[in-house]
Amino acid sequence: GIGAPPSAADLKLQFAPFSSALEAGFWHQLTQKKLNDYKLDESPKCIKGYYYNGDPVGLPTRLTLEFSAFDVDAVTPARCCPAVGTLYNTNTLDAFKNIDKRALLEKEAKEMWNAICSGAALKEQSLLSRFILLTFADLKKYHFYYWFCFPALCFPEGIKIIQQPSLLEAVFSPKQVIALQEAYDDLCVTKGNTAVPYFLIKYTDHTVQMAPLEDWESFFTMTKKVTVGFYDPCTLSQHPGWPLRNLLALLANQWGSKLDVVEVLCFRDRTLQGSRSIQHSVVFQIKLPGLSSCPKSVGWEKNAKGAMGPRMVNLSECMDPKRLAESSVDLNLKLMRWRLVPSLDLDKVVSTKCLLLGAGTLGCNVARTLMGWGVRHITFVDNAKISYSNPVRQPLYEFEDCLGGGKSKATAAAERLSKIFPGVNAKGYNMSIPMPGHPVNFSQATLSLAQMDVEQLEKLISEHDVVFLLMDTRESRWLPTVIAASKRKLVVNAALGFDTFVVMRHGLKKPPASRGVDSSPSCSSASSSPSTPAGSAPSVPGSSLFSNIPGDKLGCYFCNDVVAPGDSTRDRTLDQQCTVSRPGLAMIAGALAVELMVSMLQHSEGGYAVASSSDDRMNEPPTSLGLVPHQVLDNYEKEGFDFLSKVFNSSHSFLEDLTGLTLLHQETQAAEAWDISVVKMLLI
Amino acid sequence: GIGAPPSAADLKLQFAPFSSALEAGFWHQLTQKKLNDYKLDESPKCIKGYYYNGDPVGLPTRLTLEFSAFDVDAVTPARCCPAVGTLYNTNTLDAFKNIDKRALLEKEAKEMWNAICSGAALKEQSLLSRFILLTFADLKKYHFYYWFCFPALCFPEGIKIIQQPSLLEAVFSPKQVIALQEAYDDLCVTKGNTAVPYFLIKYTDHTVQMAPLEDWESFFTMTKKVTVGFYDPCTLSQHPGWPLRNLLALLANQWGSKLDVVEVLCFRDRTLQGSRSIQHSVVFQIKLPGLSSCPKSVGWEKNAKGAMGPRMVNLSECMDPKRLAESSVDLNLKLMRWRLVPSLDLDKVVSTKCLLLGAGTLGCNVARTLMGWGVRHITFVDNAKISYSNPVRQPLYEFEDCLGGGKSKATAAAERLSKIFPGVNAKGYNMSIPMPGHPVNFSQATLSLAQMDVEQLEKLISEHDVVFLLMDTRESRWLPTVIAASKRKLVVNAALGFDTFVVMRHGLKKPPASRGVDSSPSCSSASSSPSTPAGSAPSVPGSSLFSNIPGDKLGCYFCNDVVAPGDSTRDRTLDQQCTVSRPGLAMIAGALAVELMVSMLQHSEGGYAVASSSDDRMNEPPTSLGLVPHQVLDNYEKEGFDFLSKVFNSSHSFLEDLTGLTLLHQETQAAEAWDISVVKMLLI
Numbered sequence A, B: 001g002i003g004a005p006p007s008a009a010d011l012k013l014q015f016a017p018f019s020s021a022l023e024a025g026f027w028h029q030l031t032q033k034k035l036n037d038y039k040l041d042e043s044p045k046c047i048k049g050y051y052y053n054g055d056p057v058g059l060p061t062r063l064t065l066e067f068s069a070f071d072v073d074a075v076t077p078a079r080c081c082p083a084v085g086t087l088y089n090t091n092t093l094d095a096f097k098n099i100d101k102r103a104l105l106e107k108e109a110k111e112m113w114n115a116i117c118s119g120a121a122l123k124e125q126s127l128l129s130r131f132i133l134l135t136f137a138d139l140k141k142y143h144f145y146y147w148f149c150f151p152a153l154c155f156p157e158g159i160k161i162i163q164q165p166s167l168l169e170a171v172f173s174p175k176q177v178i179a180l181q182e183a184y185d186d187l188c189v190t191k192g193n194t195a196v197p198y199f200l201i202k203y204t205d206h207t208v209q210m211a212p213l214e215d216w217e218s219f220f221t222m223t224k225k226v227t228v229g230f231y232d233p234c235t236l237s238q239h240p241g242w243p244l245r246n247l248l249a250l251l252a253n254q255w256g257s258k259l260d261v262v263e264v265l266c267f268r269d270r271t272l273q274g275s276r277s278i279q280h281s282v283v284f285q286i287k288l289p290g291l292s293s294c295p296k297s298v299g300w301e302k303n304a305k306g307a308m309g310p311r312m313v314n315l316s317e318c319m320d321p322k323r324l325a326e327s328s329v330d331l332n333l334k335l336m337r338w339r340l341v342p343s344l345d346l347d348k349v350v351s352t353k354c355l356l357l358g359a360g361t362l363g364c365n366v367a368r369t370l371m372g373w374g375v376r377h378i379t380f381v382d383n384a385k386i387s388y389s390n391p392v393r394q395p396l397y398e399f400e401d402c403l404g405g406g407k408s409k410a411t412a413a414a415e416r417l418s419k420i421f422p423g424v425n426a427k428g429y430n431m432s433i434p435m436p437g438h439p440v441n442f443s444q445a446t447l448s449l450a451q452m453d454v455e456q457l458e459k460l461i462s463e464h465d466v467v468f469l470l471m472d473t474r475e476s477r478w479l480p481t482v483i484a485a486s487k488r489k490l491v492v493n494a495a496l497g498f499d500t501f502v503v504m505r506h507g508l509k510k511p512p513a514s515r516g517v518d519s520s521p522s523c524s525s526a527s528s529s530p531s532t533p534a535g536s537a538p539s540v541p542g543s544s545l546f547s548n549i550p551g552d553k554l555g556c557y558f559c560n561d562v563v564a565p566g567d568s569t570r571d572r573t574l575d576q577q578c579t580v581s582r583p584g585l586a587m588i589a590g591a592l593a594v595e596l597m598v599s600m601l602q603h604s605e606g607g608y609a610v611a612s613s614s615d616d617r618m619n620e621p622p623t624s625l626g627l628v629p630h631q632v633l634d635n636y637e638k639e640g641f642d643f644l645s646k647v648f649n650s651s652h653s654f655l656e657d658l659t660g661l662t663l664l665h666q667e668t669q670a671a672e673a674w675d676i677s678v679v680k681m682l683l684i
Helices: A024-038 A093-098 A101-118 A174-191 A213-219 A243-255 A321-334 A346-350 A361-372 A399-405 A409-420 A444-463 A475-486 A521-528 A583-602 A624-639 A641-649 A652-659 A661-683 B024-038 B093-098 B101-118 B174-191 B213-219 B243-255 B321-334 B346-350 B361-372 B399-405 B409-420 B444-463 B475-486 B521-528 B583-602 B624-639 B641-649 B652-659 B661-683
Strands: A019-022 A045-052 A062-065 A080-090 A131-138 A143-153 A160-167 A198-203 A208-212 A225-231 A261-267 A270-272 A275-277 A282-287 A297-300 A311-314 A353-357 A377-382 A425-430 A466-469 A490-496 A501-505 B019-022 B045-052 B062-065 B080-090 B131-138 B143-153 B160-167 B198-203 B208-212 B225-231 B261-267 B270-272 B275-277 B282-287 B297-300 B311-314 B353-357 B377-382 B425-430 B466-469 B490-496 B501-505
Touching (some): A024 A080, A024 A131, A024 A321, A080 A093, A093 A131, A101 A297, A143 A243, A160 A261, A174 A198, A174 A208, A208 A213, A321 A346, A321 B399, A346 A583, A353 A361, A361 A583, A361 B583, A377 A409, A444 A475, A466 A583, A475 A490, A475 A624, A490 A583, A583 B583, B024 B321, B080 B093, B101 B131, B101 B243, B101 B297, B225 B243, B321 B346, B353 B475, B361 B409, B377 B409, B377 B444, B409 B425, B444 B641, B466 B475, B466 B583, B475 B490, B475 B624, B490 B583, B501 B583, B624 B641, B624 B652, B641 B652
Parallel strands (some): A019 A062, A353 A377, A353 A466, A377 A425, A466 A490, B019 B062, B353 B377, B466 B490
Antiparallel strands (some): A045 A080, A131 A143, A143 A297, A143 A311, A198 A208, A490 A501, B143 B297, B143 B311, B160 B282, B198 B208, B198 B225, B261 B282, B270 B275, B490 B501
16 A cells, blocks of 8 residues: 655655456457467466556556456557566465565566566666566366566665655746647657656757657656656556656666656546646656665565455456356366377367257266257257156156146256256257158048158158157168268267167268259268368278278168067057166166267268277178168158158068068068978988 | 837836946056956956945946955945956057957856856855956056946847836835835845846835845745846936846746746935935836847947947046156056066165165265165265356256355255155255264364264264265265264165276174174164064174175275275365366266166065175185274274264374274384395295
């Protein structure tokens, strides 16, 4: 503080210290820097603040740091003076507490003294207004601990006032005031700046001359009495602001012995209601003692209690809770990149649009894991309602959701995601997925309904990046498998047994060769996607039937099966209708499905990544049935819903005829019959 | 139905059919039987209903089945006639629809006809009032489909009425009515029953004689006109109830040719406002045609629309939703026992009291999985508040829980469990767990607080069966490890890395040998527990240091570590404070922790189960450090909190000295030094 007014007998100059003014934007930017750039790096960082000499009376002498503080090249606001400082951001509160503040200050003061003695500070005056900022950011709580220091070199005996501070208008005539103002503005123009921190003044009753500090030797021919000015952020009429301190140390060191009286102009430049005024600037005279060896230094700011100690700001209280939630979720993810996976491309994960077909046990767990990975776009498709047995196993539903016949799962799941994290973009579609062997040709109405369902599903799959198959029947996975294969979307498929489960990715076909004008929009968009290698390379390095399998050669859920999907829901007993599985299994499979997706997204080849494995079984040749879905795909792409409705309305045999399974079965039987006759012949 | 009144020219007898009256209790009992006993068994089951002849006018002729229907030996309600039937409960709705109803009826009718022809029905008259009940129970929706059949043998030409039905009081004098009532009551006494379905009557103006049906030959000396009575559930004045039909078939087959006129008493026995009345019984006379070969049969009940078809009752609408939730949760679990794990002892799982230390990522996932397993008693301990980053990874919290500084995790988690499943008994304790190296001896107050925390934790561990260690520091696991080991509780420990995790059970020490009078209650209760082998068997089959390890020889989380737990929270950077792990990992580890608990509970030796594995690494000898915790345990059991407070207030060295780790370190260093000197000697 400033203390009691000095007694007449012992008039020593006292300075108004800086008050740190850290805007919320500064802390937000620090948060981002810490999370994304600094991570665990505790080395000192260069930051930049500024101070202003136009504040109205009553405001403290502020040094302001805002969001741009970390960009040292950022333009300082007009008519403000920059101040460059050093940020020490610690990793822990303990480090913050235990750091040697005395040593930090002395190091800074020593450097400043050296710059003064060497004359460097004369040319680079920002060396006179440096600061230290010590911080610890508790990003989990949005608590920021900080301690500012504005190092100032002290005159051991203080500085004696010869003429008490008085307002400029009491000392200068109006003409002089105007001349002073013009001289300052001219200096600014000369220096190419909107504010100059330190300057030299010569004046008569009618004229004012000004020069930059570095022109001292040529400007002052006689030094019995010199006048210096400084850009003063202080608003007190009896005290100069802090930036004067180190200027006086510079003057004392460089010219102390020659100087008799130093007149100081505390230049204050206020614009109120459109009219500019420098009349309230302050002028006083001092006797400057010499200063030859590095003096003591002071500068650590007092806290709000007036004691020497750090300050803390709790930004969580003033932040919008929804934005706070978003930053907090980001935080947990970004921490992965600090030490463990520096190359993790989080944006790729977060921006992935996921379509979850099925909002049951698997769907809920997959959605929860996607939320954990920060995925923002999640869409559910389901046609069921929430029943009383669901909430204990399907972690997006509660007892209340079951009342009155139960809410629709798809929309309830989407609503729950928004309750968990308001920043999510979640939607639910309460719709059925047409299935092979589940006829839709009862009437024109049911056929139209099925066609609408197919179109809706095609639209949804087009609009998303990854399709999760999380249904409870085999045949409901068929249509989305075909559509997603045609649209070249990543497909992750998960299915539960009692204590077994399958989590797999489907093969991702290369985009079709350009068909000229009539190439479908989805295909052309796929081939122009940056993550998709253009064209279909004839061979992937290391790919052969007998080695690892590249992603575009992988099959789908139906590829290795010798029975085409049909109606499996008829005649199912209760335990076949419910997914009877160890309760922990859905969580494990759901989590693995998402981790598989993330691993694919992070792989440089995405869905084309080779399915490599140290497991030797991977080196077995893929089954020759791997080609099965391509007949299906061709027919779907050629005939569209006409083809699909044949599949829905037919028994197994249609798909089995189409895909060659019927022939395979016949050949197998023939082979068996032949085997038997061979055996018989041997017996004879 | 009964149809239009017959014309005078062609008076044929018409019967009021039975209406099935299935009480909610019947369906609940069927649900239990299906889930627990029948499972997938579709074979016919014997069930029992009853009918009553005292209903007021207006009620239909009901055959009632209530919860006791499945217990054929259950006492029939007083003054009611039992009816025995066959339940066909199908596994699927398709089977229910497709079952051959005609064949079921004909089979039953044929058996009845055989019983009539053989005379067996004369002695065992319940064979005349049998029924068929065809059901399908959709236990997921609490929809019950059913179809009743009361098989009746038909007279091809009908039965001609000679004297129209009239009320007893119009035909019998008051004296005769009283005599009839007395005769019936006497017959009941003779038969040792409160109701007799069929009986024979002889009467004069002043007397009434009655005899059981089987006494026909001795009772009726002349058969020109006989009077028979039957216990009539019908309340219509112009029609007899259904039970008469098969009696008439019996009479026609046995004595048809001899009988001229058969007088029928429809015995109805009503008590209204305390006064008994049989006057409203109905009397009529018929001409009975002969019946020599098995006639056609009828009997399938019409549905509510008056058509031949099944009925459906939706019990979910009239059930208490909370009970419905409980049954539904049970359902999913019980289905496991139908096919997959018939020996699964669900009660053992459901009744297990689980203490979850930590309500963070792991705690939430463990609780969810426990709910899926039907565990009803879950207690959380945590001292943290819910922060904005939690809900996307901790599946018991939502955005709302983070507002205003965040709710306490432990209590919020318990509240959420109740919202998921109101039947759960969940509690939360917002408390800290004292930790080694985290001093508590700042003042008497902090010491007392720590002592209270220890006592609370001891109490909680005593009150539970399984303790889950789900915290985020190593040292916080120490105290509960020691207490739970001392109290012989199962401990499941889970901890996360980035893409690694550990899920383990702690060794379960055998109960201490009896200490006589001062044996602690928890120990004596442990040794009297049926799942705990009494005493400490000196050796478990197959147990040795070089083979599989029995449960009581397994160590704990700290056993294999060469550093005692201490304060690891000081100086932790942000990424060390948060659990930075792949988001799917907590779900996997949490699910596995619960599945491990369930597997232990289901093992015949519980926590003493041998840690067997096909993995050869299991056959390596356990480390000699396996004995470490026993010194700790001995000290804890001897000195209690005094010992604990030394641990809390000391650095690593206290525990390391106690457990011999200090010595081990010294010996290791000495050995290394010696190794070096050996190397040097060899070089020389």
